[in-house]
Structures are given as C-alpha cells and as structure tokens.
Amino acid sequence: MEKFDVIIVGSGLAGLTTALELSEDGKTVAVLEKHKVIGGRTSSWDEDGMIVESGFHRHIGYYEELPKILKKVGVEVDDIVQWEEQIDVRIKGSKNKASFGISPVFGPIDTIKGIIGNNDILSPKDKFSLIAFFTNGFLEIVKNPEKLDKYNVREFAEKYEVSENALHYVVIPLSAGIFFLPPERYSAKVFFGLFLPGIPRFYKLRIGAYLGGMTEVLAKPLAKHIVKNNGIIKTDINVKGLILDEDMVKGVKLEDGSEIFAKHVVVATNLGGAKEILRGHFLNHPSFENLFALPTMPAVTIQMEFEKPILPVDRTTFGPLTSLASFAEQSRSTFTHVPGRLSVILTPPEKFLDMNHDEILKHVQKDGRELGLDLESGLMNYRVVSHPEDFHSLEPGNDHLRPDQKTPIEGLVLAGDYTRQPYFATMEGAVRSGLYAAKIVLEE
Numbered sequence: 461m462e463k464f465d466v467i468i469v470g471s472g473l474a475g476l477t478t479a480l481e482l483s484e485d486g487k488t489v490a491v492l493e494k495h496k497v498i499g500g501r502t503s504s505w506d507e508d509g510m511i512v513e514s515g516f517h518r519h520i521g522y523y524e525e526l527p528k529i530l531k532k533v534g535v536e537v538d539d540i541v542q543w544e545e546q547i548d549v550r551i552k553g554s555k556n557k558a559s560f561g562i563s564p565v566f567g568p569i570d571t572i573k574g575i576i577g578n579n580d581i582l583s584p585k586d587k588f589s590l591i592a593f594f595t596n597g598f599l600e601i602v603k604n605p606e607k608l609d610k611y612n613v614r615e616f617a618e619k620y621e622v623s624e625n626a627l628h629y630v631v632i633p634l635s636a637g638i639f640f641l642p643p644e645r646y647s648a649k650v651f652f653g654l655f656l657p658g659i660p661r662f663y664k665l666r667i668g669a670y671l672g673g674m675t676e677v678l679a680k681p682l683a684k685h686i687v688k689n690n691g692i693i694k695t696d697i698n699v700k701g702l703i704l705d706e707d708m709v710k711g712v713k714l715e716d717g718s719e720i721f722a723k724h725v726v727v728a729t730n731l732g733g734a735k736e737i738l739r740g741h742f743l744n745h746p747s748f749e750n751l752f753a754l755p756t757m758p759a760v761t762i763q764m765e766f767e768k769p770i771l772p773v774d775r776t777t778f779g780p781l782t783s784l785a786s787f788a789e790q791s792r793s794t795f796t797h798v799p800g801r802l803s804v805i806l807t808p809p810e811k812f813l814d815m816n817h818d819e820i821l822k823h824v825q826k827d828g829r830e831l832g833l834d835l836e837s838g839l840m841n842y843r844v845v846s847h848p849e850d851f852h853s854l855e856p857g858n859d860h861l862r863p864d865q866k867t868p869i870e871g872l873v874l875a876g877d878y879t880r881q882p883y884f885a886t887m888e889g890a891v892r893s894g895l896y897a898a899k900i901v902l903e904e
C-alpha cells in the first residue's frame with residue numbers, strides 16, 4: 461500500500477509550489493497529474509508535431525513569490541524572460557497602431573511618449589477622461605473592494621464618463637487583453653485589483669515573455685527539485701475522488717480503481733477539476749457551497765506557425781473590437797525553432813469553445829486582416845488550445861465565492877489560483893495559493 465505524508469493533486473504552479481515547500485521541509489510528497497505533461501496552465505507540449513503551449517503568458521515585473529520559488533530552484537527570472545517595456549494596440553480598420561510604454565523606470569521615455577503621444581487616436585480630452593476612471597478605481601479598490609465587485613468595467617467607465625475613444629483604445633484592450641473578457645463582463649474589482657499590487661512596486665513594472673515553453677522553463681526546474689527532495693511526480697494519473705474515513709481524508713481514488721493513501725491531500729487543480737473531485741463527497745456540505753456556486757470560465761487560444769515573422773518585434777499586442785484579444789509574435793523569444801509564430805488569445809472565449817478549428821482559423825484570419833495583418837500567406841501549421849473549465853469566472857459578483865485553502869475537513873487542503881489570494885487568476889496567485897496550502901499542512 462502506497463502511503464505519503466501529502467498527496468498533491470495537480471502539477472500546475474499551485475501544486476508544484478505546495479510540493480516544493482513541503483518536500484523542502486522533509487515531507488514525503490506525491491504529485492499526481494492528469495495530463496501527460498506537467499505545468500497545467502503553464503505548460504507546453506508536442507501536439508501532433510507542433511510545439512504548443514497552454515497560451516502565451518507574460519511574467520509581470522511586480523510578482524514577488526513566483527520569482528522567489530524559482531530562485532529557490534536555481535532559476536533567475538532575468539535568465540528566462542525577455543522583458544518588454546511597451547505594448548501595442550492595433551487599430552481596427554487601419555494599418556496603424558498605438559504604442560504605450562508600461563515601464564516608468566525601465567522605459568521612461570516610452571512611457572512618457574505613450575501618455576503624451578498617440579494623439580492620432582487619443583485626444584487630450586480622451587486621455588483626461590481616463591484620469592477620473594483610474595483614480596477612482598484605485599481609491600475604491602482600497603476603500604471598498606466589495607462595492608467595486610458590483611460593477612462591471614464598462615459601467616464603471618460610464619460612471620466616470622470615459623470617452624468612447626478612450627474606452628475603445630485603452631479600456632477594452634486592457635480588459636479583453638488581460639482576462640479575455642469584454643469590459644461589460646469583467647468585474648471592476650478584478651480589473652483594478654490586478655493592478656493594485658503594482659502601485660507600491662511601480663518601479664518593477666514591465667512584462668516578460670518566457671524564453672522557452674513553460675513546462676521547460678517553469679515546471680521542470682521546480683519538479684526536478686521536488687524529486688531531488690525525494691518527492692514523486694506521476695503524470696497520466698486521473699484522481700477521481702477522495703478516500704474518506706469518518707470525515708477525515710485518508711488518500712485518493714484513481715480512475716483505474718486503485719487507491720493511494722496519505723495524511724493530507726492538497727487538491728491543487730483548476731476549479732473545474734476541484735468540483736469534479738469534491739462533488740461526490742461535499743456537494744451538499746455547507747462549507748463547500750461557495751466553491752460549487754463559483755462559476756467557471758473558459759479560455760481559447762490559437763497558435764500559428766509561419767514561414768516568416770508576422771510582427772517586427774515580439775511584443776504583447778491588443779486587437780480591440782476584434783476576436784484577437786491579445787497576441788504576440790514569439791519566433792524571437794518563446795519558440796525560436798520556427799521562422800514565424802503567432803499566439804493569440806481569443807475573445808469572447810465562449811464563442812470559440814465549440815467552434816470547428818478551421819472555422820476559428822478563418823475567423824481569426826478575417827479579423828487579422830482588419831488589424832492590418834496577413835495571417836494567410838506562409839501559414840505552415842496551426843493548433844487551437846482550449847481551456848473549458850480552468851478559470852473561475854471574473855464577472856461581477858463572484859469574487860466573494862472563492863474558497864480559502866483551509867477546509868473544515870481534516871486532512872483536506874485546497875490550492876489553485878481560484879482559491880483566496882490577492883492576485884486573482886495569475887501565476888503569482890497560483891504560487892501564493894500553494895504557499896498558503898503548504899503552511900496549513902505544516903501547521904496541522
């Protein structure tokens with residue numbers, strides 16, 4: 461009979477962080493992962509001959525805990541990312557784009573140019589209309605975050621009379637680009653809350669593209685250390701439920717009917733996965749009411765390989781008013797083995813979830829044309845990568861439903877970006893949830 465101190469279900473950043481912390485403390489840990497590759501939403505793999513990833517990611521310079529756990533396993537963020545100090549917004553119906561500097565310290569000139577420039581798309585009046593929106597958003601998120609969760613971003617923008625242009629070229633790109641949702645579906649609490657940690661650490665602000673697939677640059681170095689600490693990581697293992705003995709968790713049941721025992725089980729899956737595992741045991745348990753009530757939200761990406769680069773630089777780009785919420789050329793940063801590579805996150809995600817992949821491609825090529833991009837010539841390969849139930853919904857009114865890592869069930873702890881931590885659905889949030897989960901296990 462296999463027995464561990466702790467079983468961790470899920471090998472995303474939350475699960476790997478939990479496993480790393482506990483194995484460093486001398487606990488025997490087993491990480492069980494449903495998929496063939498580790499990393500969860502930060503993974504990369506070979507999909508029928510094309511290297512794909514869960515979706516293109518940006519490391520934000522103000523993250524604190526993710527860099528710390530990477531450092532613990534010998535990885536410096538500066539060695540695995542290519543920093544960007546600017547983002548581009550492409551204008552529908554023209555070949556023009558606006559560039560915004562996002563890094564007051566690392567790229568001060570670009571930041572100032574972004575604010576005082578871009579006058580062909582944003583008049584001084586448009587820019588001025590954003591001041592009240594951002595100032596009041598940041599004041600409210602500090603003073604009364606719950607009130608802010610009642611508004612969607614569009615309502616909040618209307619309240620502060622953001623001009624139509626500023627809405628189109630700043631608010632929509634930010635909301636659709638960051639969490640794939642149009643502003644009318646995006647909670648103002650999440651929108652401002654995500655920027656909040658950046659304010660005291662504004663000097664750290666910039667974003668980085670990973671220099672390699674995320675399983676390689678993030679997950680594998682963490683996994684290597686867990687194994688070095690005598691931890692076990694098994695892939696292709698689908699956990700179906702828990703082993704319960706008089707309300708105490710004793711281990712997990714696998715899809716093949718076998719059982720693995722442990723003193724603690726940390727369910728570090730995506731929200732959809734957690735609901736599946738816990739449903740059979742706690743659907744009507746009052747302490748899990750919020751978790752089951754918290755809706756999931758999908759994400760859909762299309763990743764394309766070309767005979768030559770589509771964009772002159774590898775830089776995060778937004779395509780407001782089209783399905784291309786955000787996209788980036790990656791052939792000089794993340795995937796240098798191909799001459800051209802574009803990764804696109806689509807909005808609104810639900811529209812594309814069940815769409816035939818050829819149809820998605822045609823849709824994206826048509827919208828690409830509207831943004832002045834030729835996504836037909838030289839296309840060599842493409843794949844659609846979807847995440848039907850990975851995210852918790854970031855729509856207004858849901859944030860209070862996110863559960864704590866600690867549960868009232870002895871031996872059961874939760875982790876994952878949907879659990880309560882201040883960084884919402886981000887890599888930093890996942891890592892923080894893993895740190896909290898490990899602390900709970902160590903204290904019990």
Ligand SMILES: Cc1cc2nc3c(=O)[nH]c(=O)nc-3n(C[C@H](O)[C@H](O)[C@H](O)COP(=O)(O)OP(=O)(O)OC[C@H]3O[C@@H](n4cnc5c(N)ncnc54)[C@H](O)[C@@H]3O)c2cc1C
Nearest residue numbers: 470472473474494500501515518699733876877886887890
């Ligand atoms: C397209 C896209 C773009 C993103 N962009 C960014 C970005 O730019 N910056 C940023 O900070 N964040 C970004 N994120 C969010 C970030 O990836 C997530 O917040 C974070 O990776 C979540 O980690 P996690 O460990 O909580 O969950 P996951 O990474 O989802 O890990 C959960 C794991 O549990 C496994 N699992 C589920 N059920 C079972 C089961 N029954 N048995 C065994 N294993 C199971 C899953 O297979 C998965 O590996 C993006 C995500 C996506 C999808």
